[in-house]
Amino acid sequence: MSAQTRPLAVVACRVLQSMLEQLLPPGLTDQVVFLDYGLHRVPGKMTLAVQEALDAIPQASLVVLGYGLCGNGLHGVRAGQHTLLVPRTHDCIALLLGSQQAYMSQFEAVPGTIYLSKGWLESGSHPLKEYQEYAAKYGPQEAEWLLDQQYRNYQRLALVASSQAELEHYRPQALEVARFCERWGYRYEEILGSDDYVRRLIQLAGACARGDSAGDGSPDFLVIPPGGQIDQAQFMR
Amino acid sequence: MSELYQKLATAILEGSSDKVPGLVQKALDQGLTPKDILDHGMVVGMNEVGARFKRGEMFVPEVLMSAEAMQAGLKVLRPHLASSGAKLIGKIVIGTVKGDLHDIGKNLVGMMCEGAGFEVIDLGFNVDPEKFVQAIKEHRPDIVGLSALLTTTMRAMGHTIKAIEEAGLRDQVKIMVGGAPVDAEFAQRIGADGYGSNAPAGAELAKRFVGAA
Numbered sequence: 001m002s003a004q005t006r007p008l009a010v011v012a013c014r015v016l017q018s019m020l021e022q023l024l025p026p027g028l029t030d031q032v033v034f035l036d037y038g039l040h041r042v043p044g045k046m047t048l049a050v051q052e053a054l055d056a057i058p059q060a061s062l063v064v065l066g067y068g069l070c071g072n073g074l075h076g077v078r079a080g081q082h083t084l085l086v087p088r089t090h091d092c093i094a095l096l097l098g099s100q101q102a103y104m105s106q107f108e109a110v111p112g113t114i115y116l117s118k119g120w121l122e123s124g125s126h127p128l129k130e131y132q133e134y135a136a137k138y139g140p141q142e143a144e145w146l147l148d149q150q151y152r153n154y155q156r157l158a159l160v161a162s163s164q165a166e167l168e169h170y171r172p173q174a175l176e177v178a179r180f181c182e183r184w185g186y187r188y189e190e191i192l193g194s195d196d197y198v199r200r201l202i203q204l205a206g207a208c209a210r211g212d213s214a215g216d217g218s219p220d221f222l223v224i225p226p227g228g229q230i231d232q233a234q235f236m237r
Numbered sequence: 238m239s240e241l242y243q244k245l246a247t248a249i250l251e252g253s254s255d256k257v258p259g260l261v262q263k264a265l266d267q268g269l270t271p272k273d274i275l276d277h278g279m280v281v282g283m284n285e286v287g288a289r290f291k292r293g294e295m296f297v298p299e300v301l302m303s304a305e306a307m308q309a310g311l312k313v314l315r316p317h318l319a320s321s322g323a324k325l326i327g328k329i330v331i332g333t334v335k336g337d338l339h340d341i342g343k344n345l346v347g348m349m350c351e352g353a354g355f356e357v358i359d360l361g362f363n364v365d366p367e368k369f370v371q372a373i374k375e376h377r378p379d380i381v382g383l384s385a386l387l388t389t390t391m392r393a394m395g396h397t398i399k400a401i402e403e404a405g406l407r408d409q410v411k412i413m414v415g416g417a418p419v420d421a422e423f424a425q426r427i428g429a430d431g432y433g434s435n436a437p438a439g440a441e442l443a444k445r446f447v448g449a450a
Contacts, residue, residue: 042293043417069388072418090389107389111363112338134298146298153338153362232388232418 006083008209011053012066013037015092015119019162019195020066023202028209031057037124039073040091046073054082060226062209064201068092069235077230084224085205085215087197088235092119095201096160098194100220100237106191112154114181116174117193118166127151128180148184157186160193167192241267242278249282249310250289252302257310271317275352279310280437283349287435297341304345311352318354325356327447330372330410331382332360334393339386342416342436346382349440354449355380366393366400373406379447382439383429385416394419395427402428411446415439 009031012020017034024032033053039046050073054063060081067074068091077084087095094103096117106113116126127147134143159174161167167190178188197220204221207213215223222234241264248256257279264274286303289295295303329350333343340362347357358376360368369381381401385391394414401407414424415433424432430446433439444450 041296044291045293071386071388090387107336111336111390138298142302146301149301149341150297153340232423235388236392 005211006209007031007059007061008205009033009057009061009063009082010066011035011050011063013039013070013092013119014123015117016066016095016198017123018118019095019198020202023195023199025202025206028206030061037120040070043070043072043075046070047076050074050077054078054080054084057082062205064205066095066198066201068094069232072232074230075232079224079226079228079230081226083208083226084222084228084230085201085208086222086224086230087201088220088222088237089197090235093160095197096162096193097191098162098196100197102193106158110156110158113156113158114151114154114186116157116159116170116177118161118170121170121173121177126177128177131180151181152184154181154184154186156189157181158189158191160191162193162195164192239277241269242274242281245274245278245310246282246285249279249303249306250285252299252306254302254306254309257306258313261310261313265313265317271314271321274314275318279307279314279352280349280440283307284437287437291435300345301341304348307352308348311348314352324354326354326444326449327379328356328358328376329380329382329443330358330360330369330376330378331384332364332369332372333362333384333386334390334397335363335365336393337385337387337390338362339416340384342386343382343384345436346384346415346433346439349436350382350443353440353444355440355443364397366397369397370400370404370406373401373404373410378410380411380413380443382443383412383414385414385419388418391416391418391423394429398428413439413442413446 007030010029011033014034015037035049063082063084065086068089070091089100093115094100097103131143131147134146157178204215208215245260290300331347333340347359351357383394411430413431414429421432431442433442
């Protein structure tokens with residue numbers, strides 16, 4: 001251990017919890033906080049929630065943010081006393097697929113894709129869950145209209161998992177959502193993603209915390225030094 | 238009178254599609270002008286919807302219901318706006334940019350602009366820059382409105398403005414941009430003429446562009 005060793009903390013979205021927990025070496029992090037999946041829908045609130053979580057970490061740490069830019073949810077977040085390590089991508093889909101390149105090629109092929117994953121199915125939301133919530137609140141007819149307004153333009157529902165076993169495990173749930181989405185003519189696909197991006201994030205975090213790396217060599221990650229601030233423009237490649 | 242405006246604004250805010258047409262009719266029966274009913278009642282309600290949505294106090298379903306209530310009110314008001322001699326104040330081409338499938342915000346802007354007296358030509362979503370160029374040539378609008386929801390697609394706004402420039406049409410139109418990830422600084426950076434923070438603000442900006450605000 002070098003003298004530069006810093007405490008390591010994680011602030012991440014709940015949809016990435018299982019992936020991160022599988023990959024985080026036991027005992028490496030002093031503090032792990034998972035925040036609600038829906039924050040990106042109100043970017044101003046997400047900025048505040050992430051800031052609050054960062055400010056609550058008492059000692060100067062290397063903080064891994066398990067987020068992308070998320071609709072500007074990270075825009076304006078201040079590092080304060082910490083150093084922030086952030087995947088340089090728009091949202092969690094690149095983290096689920098394994099790389100920014102994989103995300104962009106999927107995006108260009110079918111921009112209108114709703115992605116499902118272990119995290120999204122278990123801790124997040126999807127059209128069927130939203131329908132059930134709306135129907136309970138507003139009645140089925142109104143719920144159908146609301147869902148139509150939000151989802152009629154998409155073309156594809158894609159289940160992403162980082163292993164074949166995980167795809168198979170979540171297939172029945174995903175197919176249930178897919179059947180619901182048939183009303184809009186979505187096609188259902190399964191994509192074998194990868195945990196490479198998150199694995200690299202955690203490796204880099206370990207190296208940075210040990211002082212073995214400044215972490216700034218890769219275009220796939222952003223390092224925000226103490227006193228710095230996250231800006232939307234930093235995510236544009 | 239002002240109480241009726243207040244009731245109308247509240248009914249819009251609460252998304253009461255069933256109440257709004259009756260309130261609009263009542264206001265007309267009392268001799269209020271269609272323009273005043275719109276500006277002092279309905280638009281006030283939509284402004285509040287926009288502000289609450291931004292603060293996270295209202296969510297997409299509630300916004301959609303308010304929009305529906307607004308639409309129901311406009312349906313009653315429209316024939317009166319036309320017959321009261323209110324002329325079309327300008328023409329606007331709107332669309333959600335290439336790669337982006339989200340059209341709720343764009344539709345809201347279209348509705349607010351139509352309410353304000355614009356002829357609205359809606360190109361839909363996932364619109365190629367070339368399609369915007371073609372629409373400018375064909376319809377000769379005063380304004381082009383570009384919408385995007387995603388940070389992934391907001392750069393397509395810049396590409397669209399560039400395509401309009403390259404076609405030699407930039408000086409013929411005002412360009413306004415809007416959508417969740419967009420701000421005034423971004424609008425300026427990509428060479429837009431203005432930015433609307435929500436749908437009523439977009440319509441207000443459009444009115445300023447044609448000197449009608």
